[in-house]
């Protein structure tokens with residue numbers, strides 16, 4: 179396998195070995211990992227309601243109606259709002275964030291939105307479980323578009339269009355802002371002046387490959403304008419002789435069917451008339467047009483003169499590394515179409531054209547450059563697994579946030595002193611906590627206020643207020659988190675398969691961050707509870723486990739929501755004991771998570787090339803943890819204590835490893851599994867486990 183891949187993919191053997199160990203099996207999966215690309219057409223293709231949603235927006239804008247955007251008030255929700263705001267620039271709109279402490283659109287939020295008298299409400303990073311809001315909008319004849327990336331708790335809320343990957347494509351884990359980006363991008367595309375121009379997507383089936391020797395046996399065509407299908411044409415054509423068995427298998431058309439087919443001449447004349455002067459779209463046009471032209475000349479007396487668009491070269495320029503066969507592209511974009519026959523293939527060509535067209539226009543490029551970084555920022559902020567599209571977004575576009583033109587963001591980046599040196603870490607450490615602080619500290623509207631600011635004057639006051647909140651948040655965290663940790667250690671909670679801790683003094687807004695840190699420290703799923711008068715509310719972090727599934731199984735009668743890696747639950751005080759017991763039993767019954775197994779053996783090459791090795795494989799985080807290396811039979815040269823950690827110097831064959839360990843291992847010879855972290859060009863190694871010899 180390794181040898182085969184080395185011959186196919188240009189990458190060092192160590193990288194291939196590592197990716198194989200991580201479970202990447204196919205050549206294309208490995209290629210995508212080494213060379214990640216955000217594929218906007220692909221991403222847009224996963225939402226079946228996209229055209230409906232765009233239609234609703236366009237209709238409202240045309241009629242001069244107001245659009246209300248309401249988002250979650252965390253960094254993901256805020257980024258989603260900014261992206262939609264940009265796409266809808268120049269239209270009547272109002273922006274809102276959810277004002278309550280819990281995730282969701284509250285009664286007061288609904289009131290606020292209604293007061294703005296919208297024609298359409300678009301939700302961002304929230305909405306799929308908002309039945310009350312959906313009902314309120316419906317009753318008033320307001321159209322409701324949901325963009326979200328959460329699973330609904332129970333039934334999905336009723337909306338006019340739903341853009342939620344959990345509903346249409348659960349395998350694609352993306353942030354709310356990536357879903358919002360897709361709608362925003364689709365809307366932007368629809369503004370192109372050619373967008374509504376009538377076109378016809380066509381496909382033919384033939385009895386062979388040569389227009390001079392073979393014939394058309396079926397024509398399928400779809401006339402459309404924008405996202406709307408106007409008319410369809412579909413007919414078999416009686417061939418002059420029987421078709422070969424190979425062609426029958428290939429096309430799914432039998433000689434029996436063809437015996438009853440309509441007459442060629444008549445069908446070709448009818449088709450000639452039907453297409454009129456409209457532009458024709460084919461996938462691999464020369465093949466189809468040579469047949470149609472030749473048969474038009476033969477049977478109707480005139481050549482094929484219509485303008486022709488070919489989706490094949492479009493596809494080649496949009497997706498350089500992809501197979502461009504219609505069949506493959508169909509799978510690639512998640513285009514639903516039946517078997518390989520003329521009409522379904524014409525339908526696929528139409529959808530493909532819809533996805534690929536206009537992607538090269540300058541205006542759209544600018545939109546993408548300005549907004550993909552926001553989608554990347556939201557993705558990092560929201561604990562999304564760094565795989566596939568989400569990883570590509572972060573790897574390729576996060577740094578672009580430093581070039582975003584929006585005044586408020588530019589100012590924030592300057593004021594928070596975010597350097598260009600290591601933008602990913604700087605943004606995670608400074609900007610994201612800053613944007614999340616207002617929500618966590620109970621003043622969610624402040625962050626939106628800052629982001630909407632367009633002058634020095636109106637940004638100053640809210641900036642200082644958020645800075646105060648952020649400082650207080652950090653103080654609160656320092657103050658209370660130690661206590662939570664002590665409670666975990668004293669009660670041996672860290673020995674359990676899931677760490678469930680009641681943090682009575684922790685401000686509710688810090689539950690999520692506390693759960694994240696607990697999971698990080700102990701490498702286990704965690705659930706952190708805070709209390710109100712009747713309920714316990716908890717935030718959970720999965721650390722590789724599906725916590726939403728846990729809530730589904732154990733949270734009878736409770737309200738919960740979120741995504742597998744990060745979610746929340748509210749539970750009645752009387753039910754808490756039972757809930758904790760059920761959760762612990764649930765995890766005890768699960769097969770134990772394996773002790774980390776090394777991804778790859780440490781050797782001379784890695785010793786020298788560790789930096790480029792790590793750079794190829796980053797960004798690391800949820801879904802893409804730091805690599806684990808194994809080194810066998812290292813001599814422990816020395817141990818020194820530093821705080822509660824131990825610094826080990828290990829040596830084998832003149833190779834030295836500096837390792838930080840949690841306990842004093844005693845000296846001797848040992849096998850180690852460790853992980854490396856590049857920090858300001860120094861590599862630090864953390865010991866994960868060892869064996870004394």
Ligand SMILES: [Mn+2]
Nearest residue numbers: 254303354560
């Ligand atoms: Mn989110």
